[in-house]
Amino acid sequence: MHGYVDDKDALLKRLRRAEGQVRGIQRMIEEDTYCIDVLTQISAVTKALETVALTMLDDHLSHCVAEATREGGPVAEEKLREANAAIARLVRS
Amino acid sequence: MHGYVDDKDALLKRLRRAEGQVRGIQRMIEEDTYCIDVLTQISAVTKALETVALTMLDDHLSHCVAEATREGGPVAEEKLREANAAIARLVRS
Amino acid sequence: MHGYVDDKDALLKRLRRAEGQVRGIQRMIEEDTYCIDVLTQISAVTKALETVALTMLDDHLSHCVAEATREGGPVAEEKLREANAAIARLVRS
């Protein structure tokens, strides 16, 4: 079980909505909706996905990384390395 | 007709893929996939949506804003104001 | 003369402040200030630099790109290409 188990339903709910938003953007483009309105929707769904990612990262640091830190050793170091790489990808995406 | 008409098929194709990626992320969470792997997928779909947004912005500036600029007057100013607001949202999302 | 000529003083004022903020971050590190407080300052100066960039981009689109667009031809295309590349760098930095 992973850190996000307690947030699972909320994460899935938010992702289903994001999926619907991406479908909605497709419809806007099919219906030749004005560019700025489409761009506004894309920024909204990007922000929603960032919120999902930040929630998952929070859970991961508080559970998986924290547990490994208490055990110590190479497992802890690898968990921290992975977490920092994930944070960098998020900051740069 | 809007600036993105020539890129419509490519944009729709990329958005369908992004929709599938968001669905895939839901499946990963339902199947208790390791947090870092889910985070990697979220960064990937966020980056894909940014690419769609940058393509649309490029088309918008090159067509809608350019046309309004040639006509001049308040329409052109409004188009530039809108475009700059959309760019700011993208930079900050 | 470039698009930002009217905003020159405000841009220079904001950049002098950003320079001071970066110097302040150095002092915080030299004085072993708590990491989170240093990170808060780094986010603040990054945001300030983004604001300077968005102002310059706004001026550039409204003047340099708009002028070239009215003239039309390859100069206009190059100006749009450059502007879109600058926007992409901003979105991805």
Add this chain to the structure above:
Amino acid sequence: MHGYVDDKDALLKRLRRAEGQVRGIQRMIEEDTYCIDVLTQISAVTKALETVALTMLDDHLSHCVAEATREGGPVAEEKLREANAAIARLVRS
């Protein structure tokens, strides 16, 4: 002493360079340099500051947060809360 003590010299060196880059951007504006060239420099210094922030965050998670986690209790929770808030600021700046 904080987590970044081992990276102090490298961080200070990078920040001095960033300070010089911000001064350089001021000179570019004073000398009416072309907007796109100024924007390129702003993206470069923003990226450099992000790298400094990611290094500090890495050190903070590996030392300050890890130590608190081993001790457990409310101190650990507060450290994680702070770290997650700093990550969110970085992602959104």
